Amino acid sequence: MLRFLSRELHSWRLMHASSNRLVRPTDRVESLVLVALLVSALAGVLVALTIGGNTYAAHKAVAEVQGPRHSVSATVIATPRQDDDPTVVAWRRPDGARLTAEVDTERHDRVGRVRIIWLDDEQHVADPPVTHTDAVVEGVMAGLGVVMLTAMGWWGLVLLVRAAADRHRMRRWEAEWRELDIDSHR
Template structure:
C-alpha cells in the first residue's frame, strides 16, 4: 500500500512552529504576521541577551569558586588522628554518643589537640585516621574540590539562560493571548456578516 503524500502532523519541529504561529502561510492575516514579527524579535532578544549574561554568570561563579578553593586549601591541612577512647563523651541521654570516638592529633603549632571524631566500623583504641583541621586545630571538612567550582559555574550559566528565557516566553504568551483574542473577534465579525447576508452554512 502506498503512503499518502499528506502528512498528518509533520515533524515535531513543524508542529511546534505551527503551534507558535511561526510557519509561512499565504492565508495568514495581519494579526498573524504581527505575532510572527514579535516572536522573531523576542527570539533575537533572547539570543542577544542570554549568551553574554550566561558568560558573566559563569565567570563570576568560577572566580568565586577558585577564591574559595585557594582560601580553604591555605587554611586547612591534613593530620593523623589517633583514637584514645571509643566510649565517646556527651551529655546524659545523648543517643548519638556511641557514634563518636575520642582522639588526639597535632593541632596549632604542633601542639596535641584532643577532641571528638565520628566513629567508624571496627574502630579500636590506637587506630589512626587522616583528618582535615582548620587553623585553630578543630576538625573540618576537606577543602572545596575543583569539580564543585566547575559544577557551580555550569549551574550559574544555566540559571542565567533560564532567567532570560522565562520573561521572554512570558511576554510571547501574553502576545499570543492578545492575538488569539483579536482573531476570535475577527471570526465572530465574519460569522456575523455571513449571518446578515444569509450565507451562513450553520443556519
Template sequence: MNPSSNRIARMWHTVLPRRGSVARPSDRVQGGLLAFVVVLALAVLPFAASFGSETYVRQQLQSAEQLRTRTQVVATLLADGPALKANTRSGVAGSGEPTDATWTLADGTRKTGKIVADQGAVKGDRLPAWVDENGNPSQPPLTGAAVVIEAVMSALGLWLGAAGLLALAYCLTAYTLDRFRLARWQQEWFREQNRKTHS
C-alpha cells in the same frame, strides 16, 4: 514532512509572508515577536557565559582559601551516632547528626567538639573530619569539581531564567492576540449573519 516541520514552516512564512499570503497583521506581529524572542534568548547566552566565568573565578579563589586554611583530621567518636533508621519510602538511611568527638591537631593539641556522624556509627569509631585553622570543625572545602559545577549551574540558571521570562512574555502576548482574533472573528460572523437575515 512531520508535524513539527510543518509548524516551523508555518512560523517562518508568518514572519516572512510570501506574495498572496493570507496571514493577518496580528499573525505577522506574533511571528515577528517570536523571532525577536528567539534572537534575544540567543543574545543572552554570552552574558550568561560571562556570569558563569566570573562565578568560576570567584569560587576558585574561595576554594584555594579554604584549602589553605582547612585541614582534614581523624576524629574519634566519644558517643554513639544517631540510630540507624531507614527511610520508609526509599529504604535508604537518612543523613547523619552532630556527635561528640575528639581529634588531635598537627601540633599535638587535642580538641573536642561535635562532628557529623553517620547513622549507625558507635562510640570509638574513627571518622575523617575537616577543621579550620583554629582546629574547630568546619565544612569540607570546595573542590575543583564543585567549583566547575557551580559555575556551569550559575550560567545555565541565568540563561534559563531569562529564556523563561521571554517565553512567558511571548505566551501572554500570543494569548492576548488569540483573544483579539477570536473577538474579531465573532464580530465578522455576527455581521454576516445579520446581513443574511436582512437580505
C-alpha cells in the same frame, strides 16, 4: 507534537514582514514580538555565560587562597539537645593528645558515630576545601540555572503572546462570520 511544531514554524515565516495585504496586522505584530523575544532569549544566554563564568572565577579564587586543610576521623561524644545546638566530637592528634570541638550537626549523628572533619594548620575545625572541580560545578550550575529561567520565561511569554493573538483573531473571525450570516438572510 507535530501540530505544535508546524504552528511554531508558521510563526517565523517571512510573509509577515512582507507587504502582502492578506497578512493581518495582528500577525505582523505577533511576529515582531516573537522576534524581540528571541533576541532577548539570546541575550539571556549571554547573561548565563557571564554569570557562570563569574561564579567559576569566584570559587576558583577561594580555592586558591584557602589554607591547607587535612581530614581526621572524629568520634561523636555528645549529640545536640536542641535543633540549633552543635555536635561535640573528639579525635587524637598524631602525638596522642585528645582534642574536642563543636561541629555542625548532621542528620545521622549519634554518640559513637565516626565522622570526617576538616582541620586547618592550627588544628581548628574548618570547612571542607574547595577544589577546582567544585568551582567548575558551581559555575556550570549557575549558568544552567539562568538558562532554565530564561527558557521558562521565554516560553511563558511566547505562550502569552500567542494566546492574546489567537484570542484577537477569534474575535475578528466571529465578527466577520456574524456579518456574513446577517448579510445572507436579507
